[in-house]
Amino acid sequence: MFGLCNTTEKYTKNFITLQRCMISTIYVLLEYYGHSEMQSTSQIPNNYDIDYENLIFYKNFQRIQPSQNQTTPNLAKYWITYIKPQDSNIINNLIKDKFKDRCDLLKHLKTFMKVKVDDTIYLKALLCDCESVNYTEIKEIVSQALIESKGITQKIKIEKADIPLNKPFDKDLNKKWSSEIWPIVWKGNPMIQELHESYKSFKVENDLKYIKLITELANSKHEDNQLPVVTIFVDPKIDRIISTQLDTRSPQNPIKHSIMNCIEEIAENECCRRKTASEEDSKASSNNYLCLNYHVYTTHEPCTMCSMALLHSRIDKLVYIKDSTITGSIGRESGNGYMIHLSCSLNWKFESFKYIGDQYNAPSIDEYIEV
Ligand SMILES: [Zn+2]
Known part of the structure; x- marks a missing residue:
């Protein structure tokens, strides 16, 4: 009798524990997806390598986006x-x-x-x-x-x-x-929709290839006083590097950040191309945005000037390695929290990711320097 009571008590305790677990799991899901979104959780494709809680693709790339708890409209x-x-x-x-x-x-x-x-x-x-x-x-x-x-x-x-x-x-x-x-x-929780849209066009092998390249360049020997900051611009349609640049600022020219140098090089090349191209070729291949839909890989989170330059050039995606917590303009917690790539008040948006893997590393620099 005593044993039976004990067993019953044990089962009751287990049942209550199980129930609590289920309730807390449901509570977490409700908190995360919004209470009207339970249906959409069952529609998440199980072959997607996405960490939904931390917004990470393929365990290496964290999508930079605002928290979804804003209840006031802009x-x-x-x-x-x-x-x-x-x-x-x-x-x-x-x-x-x-x-x-x-x-x-x-x-x-x-x-x-x-x-x-x-x-x-x-x-x-x-x-x-x-x-x-x-x-x-x-x-x-x-x-x-x-x-x-x-x-x-x-x-x-x-x-x-x-x-x-x-x-x-x-x-x-x-x-x-x-x-x-x-x-x-x-159409369902916009955060999940955006995450899936972004994931569908993500080519992780290419991103890892270019992250490897910029870290190799940044870690190789530079001239004295040169910042180990490297950027490359890639045309993803043909998977080709369009520009590779280091930071070359000097007291005489303090804005020669690596991203600005890339844009300058691309602009110069376009000028040359237009001078030599026939009128027909120019019409056929020119557009008003120099870096339209390019992918940009850079070792350090860009400053406001460079982030705005990327936006005006209409790039499609930025991937960086090191946060610039004081001077950056992309990360949720960086600088003034502008998150320029997703700013509602500007007329272009681009995807931004931080490489969080431990295979490749960019050199540390003074956190007060804008890059
Ligand atoms: Zn900059």
């Missing part, structure tokens, strides 16, 4: 106009034609919001940001589009509206911002 003023539902195609074509940047950056926003004015249904259409185009210009653009499509002039109403630049991280917040600010597309 608002911006955008132009909107009122149209009849049957004119939505005209606006869709206008946006594709004139405001493609806006489409790419704000994929999470719906283009139209249904409204009722004097018992008539209209659509509010989201156009572009108020900073890049003024009221007269946007009115003229919309007016022209409607005239060209319908052949008639009509009264146009243009207004300013707030829109959220950041994506809500769970379904309830999505619903709240959609009803209070502007309708937002919901």
Whole structure:
């Protein structure tokens, strides 16, 4: 009898422990994915080598992205106009034609919001940001589009509206911002979506190859007083190095950081190419962004100047090895926490990763030096 009681007690204790474990596991999952996201956890492909908690791909590359617990929207003023539902195609074509940047950056926003004015249904259409185009210009653009499509002039109403630049991280917040600010597309937790999108285009062998190369160069002998900071720019379409540069700053020229040197070299090469290329070749192969969709590998997290230069050059991906906790502009905890590569207020974004493996190492430098 005594033994039976003991056994029953043991089973009860085990059951309670098991139950607690299950509850805490569910609690952790709820905390991490947001309570509306339980369904999406079951959709995570099991062949992906991703550490979801620490945002690490292939155990070596940590994706740099903001924490997902922001509950307030980063608002911006955008132009909107009122149209009849049957004119939505005209606006869709206008946006594709004139405001493609806006489409790419704000994929999470719906283009139209249904409204009722004097018992008539209209659509509010989201156009572009108020900073890049003024009221007269946007009115003229919309007016022209409607005239060209319908052949008639009509009264146009243009207004300013707030829109959220950041994506809500769970379904309830999505619903709240959609009803209070502007309708937002919901395809599941945006952090998981972004992580998967990024992972699909990740070529780990190439990244390791270039990380190895920059660490070898940084660790080889340099001239006295030269910083062991190395950057390479790669065109991933052809897997070819376009530029390799060291930091060559001097008191006379303090901005010759390795990234700036690479961009300068690429610009000079492009100038030469344009001088010698025939007119037809120039038209066929030139674009307005020198480093469009390039991958950049650098030994040390870049400073604000270099990060902005990468953004203006429209690179696709940055991989660095050492944090610049005081002077960097990419890491979540670095410098002023700008995370320039994902800044909502700029017109381009790029992927950023920190190499966290222990196979390759970059030399340490003074943490107050901007690189
Ligand atoms: Zn720099």
